Amino acid sequence: MELLSGADMIARFLQDEGVEYIYGYPGGAALHIYDALFRQDKVKHILVRHEQAATHAADGFARASGKPGCVLVTSGPGATNAVTGIATAYMDSIPLVVLCGQVMSHLIGDDAFQETDIVGVTRPIVKHSFSIRHPSEIPEVLKKAFYLAATGRPGPVVVDIPKDMTAPTERYEYVYPKKVKMRSYNPVTRGHTGQIKKAVELMLKAKRPVFYTGGGVVTGKASEGLTDLVKQLGFPITTTLMGIGAYPQSDQQCLGWLGMHGSYESNMAMHHADLIIAIGARFDDRVTNNTSKFCPTAKIIHVDVDPSSISKTVRADVPIVGPSSSVINEMISLVQGKSITSPEALTDWWQQIDTWRADREGKLYEPSKPGEVLKPQEVVEALCRVTRGEAYVTTDVGQHQMFAAQYYKFDKPNRLITSGGLGTMGFGFPAAMGIKQNYPDDDVVCVTGEGSFQMMMQELSTCKQYGVGVKIVNLNNASLGMVRQWQDLNYKSRHAHSYMESLPDFHMLIEAYGFTAITVNTIDELEPALERAFADKHELVFLDVKVDPFEHVYPMQVPLGSMRDMLLSKTERT
Amino acid sequence: MRHIISILMENEPGALSRVVGLFSQRNFNIETLNVAPTEDPSLSRLTVTTVGDDRVIEQITKHLNKLIDVVKLVDLTEGNHIERELMLVKVKALGAARDEVKRTADIFRAQVVDVTPSLYTVQITGDATKLDAFLNAMAPLGILEVARTGVSGIARGDKVLSL
Ligand SMILES: Cc1ncc(C[n+]2csc(CCOP(=O)(O)OP(=O)(O)O)c2C)c(N)n1
Numbered sequence A: 001m002e003l004l005s006g007a008d009m010i011a012r013f014l015q016d017e018g019v020e021y022i023y024g025y026p027g028g029a030a031l032h033i034y035d036a037l038f039r040q041d042k043v044k045h046i047l048v049r050h051e052q053a054a055t056h057a058a059d060g061f062a063r064a065s066g067k068p069g070c071v072l073v074t075s076g077p078g079a080t081n082a083v084t085g086i087a088t089a090y091m092d093s094i095p096l097v098v099l100c101g102q103v104m105s106h107l108i109g110d111d112a113f114q115e116t117d118i119v120g121v122t123r124p125i126v127k128h129s130f131s132i133r134h135p136s137e138i139p140e141v142l143k144k145a146f147y148l149a150a151t152g153r154p155g156p157v158v159v160d161i162p163k164d165m166t167a168p169t170e171r172y173e174y175v176y177p178k179k180v181k182m183r184s185y186n187p188v189t190r191g192h193t194g195q196i197k198k199a200v201e202l203m204l205k206a207k208r209p210v211f212y213t214g215g216g217v218v219t220g221k222a223s224e225g226l227t228d229l230v231k232q233l234g235f236p237i238t239t240t241l242m243g244i245g246a247y248p249q250s251d252q253q254c255l256g257w258l259g260m261h262g263s264y265e266s267n268m269a270m271h272h273a274d275l276i277i278a279i280g281a282r283f284d285d286r287v288t289n290n291t292s293k294f295c296p297t298a299k300i301i302h303v304d305v306d307p308s309s310i311s312k313t314v315r316a317d318v319p320i321v322g323p324s325s326s327v328i329n330e331m332i333s334l335v336q337g338k339s340i341t342s343p344e345a346l347t348d349w350w351q352q353i354d355t356w357r358a359d360r361e362g363k364l365y366e367p368s369k370p371g372e373v374l375k376p377q378e379v380v381e382a383l384c385r386v387t388r389g390e391a392y393v394t395t396d397v398g399q400h401q402m403f404a405a406q407y408y409k410f411d412k413p414n415r416l417i418t419s420g421g422l423g424t425m426g427f428g429f430p431a432a433m434g435i436k437q438n439y440p441d442d443d444v445v446c447v448t449g450e451g452s453f454q455m456m457m458q459e460l461s462t463c464k465q466y467g468v469g470v471k472i473v474n475l476n477n478a479s480l481g482m483v484r485q486w487q488d489l490n491y492k493s494r495h496a497h498s499y500m501e502s503l504p505d506f507h508m509l510i511e512a513y514g515f516t517a518i519t520v521n522t523i524d525e526l527e528p529a530l531e532r533a534f535a536d537k538h539e540l541v542f543l544d545v546k547v548d549p550f551e552h553v554y555p556m557q558v559p560l561g562s563m564r565d566m567l568l569s570k571t572e573r574t
Numbered sequence B: 001m002r003h004i005i006s007i008l009m010e011n012e013p014g015a016l017s018r019v020v021g022l023f024s025q026r027n028f029n030i031e032t033l034n035v036a037p038t039e040d041p042s043l044s045r046l047t048v049t050t051v052g053d054d055r056v057i058e059q060i061t062k063h064l065n066k067l068i069d070v071v072k073l074v075d076l077t078e079g080n081h082i083e084r085e086l087m088l089v090k091v092k093a094l095g096a097a098r099d100e101v102k103r104t105a106d107i108f109r110a111q112v113v114d115v116t117p118s119l120y121t122v123q124i125t126g127d128a129t130k131l132d133a134f135l136n137a138m139a140p141l142g143i144l145e146v147a148r149t150g151v152s153g154i155a156r157g158d159k160v161l162s163l
């Protein structure tokens, strides 16, 4: 039997759980825990420069690896600084365990120094939270936290730890709990066979089917199965922003992604489909546009591990509650050996889709001419070429995010790392940092904008401390481009606070941290700069790419319209 | 339509705030709320009445079930059930009104449980419509204070809500 203090139990538990990196920032209420981490060397603590960055870094790691990320912050301001990151993870169903120091238990409720009710503050943005009430509970509560974060529909879990729970003087028995059971939590392990059969019958009979798959296929590690199923059936597939890469985008059957800035052919195919096979997607308003005009002729099969996602915004005809992987596997075995009822109809459907595709080919944007200011789209296309489409690409939020998602082609899941649900500016750089530390031999690039980057740029200091060689591509349009786009479209180009006056000299800023910066102005400078940036995997390089501030993201769905109502450029609409 | 949802949940600090928070967070409505421990000290029973169409009620039960602290729940209005609420009312009882209060209480099978020279405190149980009717009857006499427990309910027959 081993006797450990609460703080040592935490350090020990993290080792036993296999946590390699924990991202955090110290402060009074967390100091016993920091001391315990200091006295061991298996779990590596990464000192960020702002707690929000700790949550995004852990979140980035979780998105890339499929394993829970782990964060440690102190009470009060430490914990409240983490809130945006917790909400970001919650909206995208990312497994995260956030350990928060808290004031001593006898002070709780007294407005003690650095006290906030963080369990209360985060209640609507966590999957669950715990408060430690006795040090002996620590191993079991932490096990539950990791279990809850990673299973079922994943999400963030907060553990509130009053300082006296980690006091070095009190020791209790420590045993690593290999398993936990919770009577009130039993995530489904498979879908209803009858419903799956019904779904497959509809699929085989469909004339204009389309797969619409989301982040649930990525977090559910079902992308191989999905690829098999879609290939066997020969149906078109479109994914959500969160589902990008779960099916290889370079494959003919992939129509790209759908929704507000999704591809023309995806949105057209959805609108005209007679069957939508939704897997691990939640019919979010950025996808459906106006739900009352959504896909008027389609029957809907909806597979989701979370029953509350089904029929939340759009009624499902065949609801299936279950994890994407097992449901997909069952579908595959039911489809095997069978053929679709009407191959001619599917051929016609493909002809229609190919016409839509051809309609927009070469018209998506106009590349810059030599000497002219660069188009953001061509920068992303060049980035994709130089990294052979294999990099981990994180983004911030804005036009650059949409361009990154549109013009980088992803053939693997977990490669586009973006804040889809919350749309958190500041996410991209710390997320890239978290990924690079865990995958030092891969290319990790943050595609950002000068607005977003300035929200978390203090992390340059963290990258310096730990030698994190991420690449940063700053699509610098000297404005809050996405806001400006909306103002162009909806406010007669009244640019209220959407431009950035007094931008720093990014070149000097980056050099102040001891890193390399390259400023790119024209097309002939672009590829050499990218090649230079990616030459050394372990060097942080910042590309300040000056791009056209007047560019808009298209297609763009028309507000309150159907899926097919889109602006296609500044002058064309469907 | 009005629904009565009864929930067995972990008797843990924070559990109640998660349930209540869910309703405000997702814009669901709460008409009444009643919560107390059960015969099993590790479980509380919470009963909530809410109004919504089928789609909303489906979302409410799904989201409640998703809360980690919620062990089991039932929508009592889906089957035959017994619904009760307890109410204490202080009513002015002076002069002729004193008899009138007593008579009305008798008609409703309510009991006078406390008296002063100027008022009666009346206790009444029943479903919400009966309690509303009683309040209507008492209103002209001068209601001074009302305390209602909110609805509690249980299914009729062999059906049992337990682990
Ligand atoms: C934290 C946060 N604040 C505000 C917004 C609203 N917002 C969305 S996009 C955007 C502009 C982003 O500008 P920039 O990072 O330069 O990207 P660009 O659109 O110019 O590519 C803003 C302000 C947001 N998404 N997140």
Ligand SMILES: [Mg+2]
Pocket (backbone or CB within 6 Å): A398, A449, A450, A451, A475, A476, A477, A478, A479, A480, A481
């Ligand atoms: Mg910008």
